[in-house]
Amino acid sequence: MVVRKRVIAEGLRVDGRRLDEVRPLFCEAGNLPQLHGSSLFSRGDTQVLCTVTLGAPGDAQRLESLVGPSSKRFMLHYSFPPFCINEVGKRTGLNRREVGHGTLAEKALLAVLPPEDDLKYAIRINSEVMASDGSTSMATVCGGSMALMDAGIPLSKHVAGVSVGLVSDVDPSTGVIKDYRILTDILGLEDHLGDMDFKIAGTRSGVTAIQLDIKPAGIPLDIICECLEPAFKARLQILDHMEREIKAPRTQDERNSPRIVTLKYSNEALRRLIGPLGALKRKIEEETGARISVDDGALTIVSKNHSVLEKVLEKVDFIIGREIEVGGIYKGNVTSIKEYGAFVEFNGGQQGLLHISELSHEPVSRVSDVVSIGQQLSLKCIGQDLRGNIKLSLKETLPRPGSGSKIEAFSHIKQDLDGLASVGDIPPEQEKQRSSVGDVPVSKHETSVVASSWSSSSILIRSAVECDEEEKSAGLNRNSKSGIETSINAKNLKIGMKVTAKIHQIRARGLVLDLGGGVHGMYRFETGGKRNFEVGDELQVKCSSFSSKGIPVMSMVEDE
Template sequence: MTKTGRIEVPFGGQNLIIETGKMAKQSNGAVTLTCGGTVILATVCISRKPREGVDFFPLMVEYQEKTYSAGRIPGGFFKREGRPTQKEILTSRLVDRPLRPLFPEGFYNEVQITATVLSSDGENDPDILAVIGASLAAHISDIPFDGPVGAVRVGSINGEFVLNPTYAQREQSEFDLVVAGLKDGVVMMEGEANEVPEAKIVEAIRYGFDHLQPILKAQNDFREQVGIEKTAVPLFQPSEELKKKIAQLTKGRLTEIYNIDEKEQREEALGILLDEVIGDMSAFEGFKINDRAVTPSNIKLIFDQIEYDEVRRLIFEEGKRADGRGLKDIREIGVEAGILPRTHGSSLFTRGQTQSLGVVTLGTRKDEQMIEALDGLSYNNFMLHYNFPSFSVGETKPMRGPGRREIGHGALAAKALRAVMPSKEKFPYTVRIVSEILESNGSSSMASVCSGSLSLMDAGVPVANAVAGISIGLVTRGKDWRLLTDIMGLEDHFGDMDFKIAGTDKGVTAIQLDIKIKNIALEILEKGIAQAKEARGIILQKMNAVIARPKDDISKYAPRIVIVQIPPDKIGEVIGPGGKTIKKIIEETGVESIDIEDDGRVLIASTSNESAQKALRYVSGLVEAPVIGKIYDAEVVKIANFGAFCEFLPGKQGLVHVSELSDKYVKDVNQAVKVGDRFKVKVIEIDEMRRVNLSKKQAEQAASPSL
């Protein structure tokens, strides 16, 4: 029978209510978490048998936001939830990353975790609840899991740390940091910051770590109440004898191979050696794994473990890495800017065998990304899209849409650059950066930060400072450990940590920690942050040597946005009935678009400066009040027996009486002027009915006072 239970625990300024036994009772573990008016349901299920032919833990995490949770009906034709949104994908990754290292090594059963938002109050972000809920569901279940995981969000307002800030508080905070951890260390971090000094980031990590401990205790207490006994599942655990046998077959050649600096040559040599090892499977007769004969895929997994040992031996015993670098050395850096002639901004950033082509496109308000979320529609005017084609690693794969990894890397790079972006008031453009990864051998997301920063400057976007990113790795052996600056692909694969930190010369703008061991001590993280700062300074010097500040002007191929301020009560006059007036302005001037904001700011976008200025004069004229004594350019629009009606401001007409057409006698108006004639007029009277009387004669006299 399913056990029921309920506990409450302080959670920032509110209480977190944890319950089980009411919903989803056929899953291996299920809990509901309530904070304020936000409720999530977290479940976990496991397959009966290990998945065949895999060399990784097949964990699937699905975070879902149901629109009914916010009292809304989905848009679109079908009126139901569709493919995952970016927020759902990023939150799924946020849940996955701290939990994955805590399942047993060699565990190949499929595990699926779901976190579903059932109610949303618009104040409390469900993402932290999803992490805690997923941890709890796994912790109280019968699935092997070395948790639980606690998670909190940390902000800072007016110099004071805020625990689990609401959406409104996060708008005021100088950083947004998620910390997940265990009793002895941190297991995952994710955050963005407004150029915050490293010392304060370290303080925030410690603050978050201290305040997630009560969440851990609550989970352990809850398991004591309702948890069930863990099930023994088959793990891939080859015997030491089999591992020694494969190591003997390599005959020390791995050491020679890992003295090859070039990635392609090294991988080719490894492939040849592996083929030799599995070429004669008779050498492994008599060996079994989980009472089954050894297969070539088993040998590949063990070969991978032997590589793992050799990479660490090089680092700990020789102080050297596979490509010959020292532990703090950065790969060779190449920086170019302005390499694509017709784009609005471009750059090429190369670090070793990782290369990112950054391209910036400037757009108008109509190019903003519409985001449909639980709290309604919003618009995003800054985007960074990350593309990882298969040729970047010399492989052949179908070219499909972005996966979770691409979306996650793009979001991290966007966080790193968002802190230095100008306000919409200062730079009213929509900005899209695309990072094309042309080569990859580790840290491509941090290369995207660098290429993105360079291309923004090349595009003339007035960013506050240059931004660079670096990844710090870690290898451990017992209680001993080494930090690695600028990790490459195999160090990411065989290492214990990928700690990405981006920022300017003033401070941190983005941070992301992923690990493969159970947790990382705060001391190691603090030293990693300091090591990243040192490396970032070197990279920024290289970047600034090529382009140190934004160009003075945007590309001639980019749309130009001209801004004019009008009184808010005049907005209707510019738009016109049914948008008639504004459409007319666009058609007559040839501009791309005209957008009007509620405060009266009019944004005119055009690739032609002449068209933009023409539209600017038109809009200014629409809201301008005629002034007695002022001279205007006018055009005859209608002729009457007693004079000519002229448009002297957009949408504003006045009468030039026949007596004011010339200083000479005019018998017939049609002989003096024709429809379409243009000349200067002077406003001589505005009557009580706001009718305007004009004078061509007096305007000419003013222009030639000697006459």
């Protein structure tokens, strides 16, 4: 009674705080870097340690119920050990209090999680109460929100919670409340001696979960509504502290969370991947350490890092392949050679025909002169015939032989001549002839005649192909001074070399680049980087590494 009378008469609380004052706050995210996500939240003497573990969709909790969903992918486990209140006790399992507090915190955070279609992880939060002096469930909400952000889960907003209490003076004869005081962020003693424990969790824009415990037979509704205003002000103060520690989800490069990807396949393709009694699926999991989950038409892969994910994707592509796209580049092995072409096995066991006319830009008399059985080739899918057979092309992946128009070849010769002989050295009639010929198309024979009529011993006559090659070489020499290569081959490409590349194809996770000289490289999309590219765009890139199969891996060159 002494505490209650002091609160009503003087407005002073047990610890000397004002009625609407929040206890001192401390929060830290990522305090356990080896875990997927972690946080430590303290409010006064109440302290909670929250950890986040991310798993495959198959790790979701199974629910045995006649109604509702059959599984739950988001789980929050609240633990209140005896040591947090200085007791030596024996843990005998969860009690009703722990289940209730955990369910309240779980509902508060579930409102800001992304939809299940956008995030396939099974998520478990473990909240361990390290010290308790009231409002541990709301501390769990605050710590759980920061731990999810630390794990890279894209929450729509931070969530915080606070408990509001009530001390009232009741007329013993009538039972009517004569006077009352609303307490913000109550202590354990104020919860025990007070009339109400109103837990309110939410974001800056709304409430996500509430729980009301009262001791009197009833409390007027206007008092309950009045409690929302001090709770909102206290929640904003707590959110400010949390956002100063971590404001946005961490990126993949900053966190230790596993990688996840979901792919769409036909059920027949998924059956090939699983294998007899799931043997093939288990073999991939044992070799890579990844987790593979198969649903109706969907394949979900969870791996501990990006390199493991790439290995799994290579194995999946080899077994079931990708969806054949016209214009896509695929690697395959020659299985048989016929007079009219070669049959190639690619994309998880599919067969395609490489016709003799698609072997090279030059005429080919025998298929065996170009390819051999067992040879690995990079081929382009150019379509399907009426029977559904896949048509492949090798020449579409090779550089076309240099071909320029005859007038362009003549203009190249003019430029060479301008560099070797000044206008004053050419007779006027020949100068007139040169200027008039430059405005109209001429044949290769005429070009040679006109060029030979200029009497200069230093002039060298070249064919159109030779001129194109000379111009490419000259352009390479000019651009090499600035560090950008415009024409390369597989032999002179080295790590750190800068080149000008064209986008050959756009994939789901990156780009296939044409580096020139018949060399193709790949560029992987960066998190938060540019993705709106178009086929044919030119990019300034740099060779950063080579894949295990010798494919150049390129990165963007930043503008200086």
